[in-house]
Amino acid sequence: MSEKQKVIVIGAGAAGISAAVRLANAGLSVTLLEARDRIGGRILMQHDPSFPQPIALGAEFVHGLPPEIWEPLEAKKIDIKEVEGTPWCFRNGALIPCDFFSDVDEILKKMDASSPDESFLQYLRRTFPDSKSSPNFSEAKKHALAYVRGFNAADPDRVGVHWLVEGMKAEEEIQGDRAFRSRNGYEDLLEIFRSQLSEANIEIRTQTVVRSVHWKPGEVRVHARREENALHFIAARVLVTLPLGVLQASAETEGAVPFVPSLAAYKSTALETLVMGKVTRVVVRFRRRFWEDMSPAGSKKTLADMKFIFSDDEFFPTWWTAMPENLPIITGWAPDDCSEKLQGQNRPSVVERALETLAKLLSLPKSQLSDLMEAAYFHDWQSDLFCLGAYSYGAVGSTGAQKELGAPLDGTLFFAGEATDITGHNGTVHGAIASGHRAAQEILDSIGSLTA
Ligand SMILES: Cc1cc2nc3c(=O)[nH]c(=O)nc-3n(C[C@H](O)[C@H](O)[C@H](O)COP(=O)(O)OP(=O)(O)OC[C@H]3O[C@@H](n4cnc5c(N)ncnc54)[C@H](O)[C@@H]3O)c2cc1C
CATH class of the missing domain: 3.90.660.10 (Polyamine Oxidase; Chain A, domain 2)
Structure with missing residues (x-):
């Protein structure tokens, strides 16, 4: 593979870093553009x-x-x-040890992706109508709503049952109901990222805020700003790992990164049905x-x-x-x-x-x-202008939206980031890394097909 192949990666979060390292290790020249003065993005x-x-x-x-x-x-x-440790619930003005997880599980497991999609709230109301005879179950429904709102940072009236089922299936495969921390939390992973970036000799430009992306097949012009200086970068391939909130922001919103021509023409379902x-x-x-x-x-x-x-x-x-x-x-x-x-x-x-x-x-x-x-x-x-939200979820009708959001355009613009993960792990660090690996492979394949 030619050493002259150049790729610009926008965003030094888990997705951008993982992709950049794979690309550089495959012999490409990689420049990583990051708006903040640090790497890691939502690992803060x-x-x-x-x-x-x-x-x-x-x-x-x-x-x-x-x-x-x-x-x-x-x-x-x-x-x-x-x-x-022990979970406690605040009930009737006091804390009591509580274990509602199996009840919530029962509610979640009855969701069915083969029925027409609906919001979690609609599903809950339809499947478990209120009943005075089982007050404990009303309590379980409250916990289920709180779980979806808390864990997925999602509005229960918008989040789609199909998206939730997909996520649960993916979680089951990796025992996602268990939670872990490493010794220094995600600082340990950041440290690994730092050494991978340095070993792969990747040029990292922090405090470089991308302002717009102008593209046509085979050429991308990235306009950025570092303090008072305007900067311009040109490459045949650019990997975009901007958070969903930034991609969805209208041009007049602070933090928005307009694409010319607009992404909305290619990725409308994704931008409309995925939610930050x-x-x-x-x-x-x-x-x-x-x-x-x-x-x-x-x-x-x-x-x-x-x-x-x-x-x-x-x-x-x-x-x-x-x-x-x-x-x-x-x-x-x-x-x-x-x-x-x-x-x-x-x-x-x-x-x-x-x-x-x-x-x-x-x-x-x-x-x-x-x-x-x-x-x-x-x-x-x-x-936070470089995120405009916490993490993504799928609204009703979002099936396939992550794939659409992540799909490359004309072998020129490529996309990664937790919202583009197609393995059911949106909104997580590992989902972001998986998306970075997927996009890096797409870039390598596109170059391979040119040189073959
Ligand atoms: C509060 C909170 C708690 C979370 N808890 C967990 C958890 O416990 N476990 C878990 O697995 N996941 C958790 N997540 C989700 C996880 O952090 C994300 O899914 C993951 O880090 C996203 O990585 P990314 O590379 O897709 O995006 P990001 O990390 O957001 O990377 C995108 C990068 O693009 C940069 N950028 C934005 N705009 C521009 C611009 N104009 N120019 C240049 N660069 C720009 C950003 O600064 C950022 O560095 C949490 C997220 C939040 C917000």
């Missing part, structure tokens, strides 16, 4: 000099046993631990794990091994600790409409709101929590 680890562990503000868990993540971590002998979920995330760091010795009213058990708190709070319904690590941090998760309500608010007001919720859930005065708090970290993903 905050380093606080006063705390030994990096804090995850984007991806945190390894869902199941995906080879895309386990293989590189195991090759470096990095310790991976399963998330353990919303998440605001807060991590609160305390002086100590004060909840260790607390026993909620009516419970003999302490919160020492608490892993999750589930509630119907209107802002931060879900919380989790670092279990099995004994770190003094708790994460608050505001998905979908909860996140919309917080959108654009500044850090102090979001943290204040989070502390109010946590104080209510733990039945403690907020002032006590504020005194115990050492630091708080937050990220509002839908206000």
Whole structure:
């Protein structure tokens, strides 16, 4: 293969990096353009000099046993631990240990991809009409709604049953119901990415914001800006790994990257039926794990091994600790409409709101929590101009949309990123990596077919 073949990759997230490394290792000259001053995209680890562990503000868990993540971590002998502990639910003003997962599973497993597609909310109402005779089941339905909203960051009235079934099937194959973290969280994978990029001699241009992409078969002109300087890049092939939110943004939206001619002409179903979920995330760091010795009213058990708190709070319904690590941090998760309500608010007001919720859930005065708090970290993903949302999901009628979004155009524009994953793992790091590998192969095949 000619060493002169040049590829530009837009976006240094998991998808862009994985593709760039494959392409460079196959002998191509790769330039990676990244708007931020760092690589990783939605893998965002905050380093606080006063705390030994990096804090995850984007991806945190390894869902199941995906080879895309386990293989590189195991090759470096990095310790991976399963998330353990007790889930608690906030009911009637107090926390109680709860296990609703098998009930939720029962609801989810009855979804059927051979029936016409419908939203999860429609499915729930049609299949399990309200019944006074089984109040426990109403509780299970609430948990199922909260699960879809929380885990998929999806609006239950929009997310398609077919998309959910596809994801569940894919998860089953890798035991996706189990969650893991490596020793330093996703910082470990970032470190592996850094050394792969450096070994493959890839030119990385950070703080380079792509402003528009002009293309015709065999030629792409990428217009970008680095601080005050306009930059232009030309290549016969460009791999686009921009997040779905950026691809969907209308030209007048800040952060949008217009394509000329427009992508909408080629990828209309995808851009209309895939949805960017919303998440605001807060991590609160305390002086100590004060909840260790607390026993909620009516419970003999302490919160020492608490892993999750589930509630119907209107802002931060879900919380989790670092279990099995004994770190003094708790994460608050505001998905979908909860996140919309917080959108654009500044850090102090979001943290204040989070502390109010946590104080209510733990039945403690907020002032006590504020005194115990050492630091708080937050990220509002839908206000992040280089993402415009958290991660993607499929709405009703989205079958095939990921494939359409990821399909190359004229052997010139190629696409990767979690929203283009066709293996059922959208919205995950391993799905993003798989999409990067798929796109790299498509590029290599297109070059191979020219040189053959
Ligand atoms: C809050 C949150 C929690 C998550 N939790 C998990 C989890 O626990 N486990 C899991 O597996 N997954 C999780 N995910 C999902 C996972 O992080 C993503 O699916 C994955 O990281 C996406 O990788 P990507 O390469 O497709 O996109 P990105 O990582 O978004 O990469 C795209 C890159 O394009 C860059 N870019 C954007 N605009 C421009 C521009 N104009 N010019 C140049 N560059 C640009 C961006 O800065 C970014 O670096 C989470 C995501 C979020 C937001």
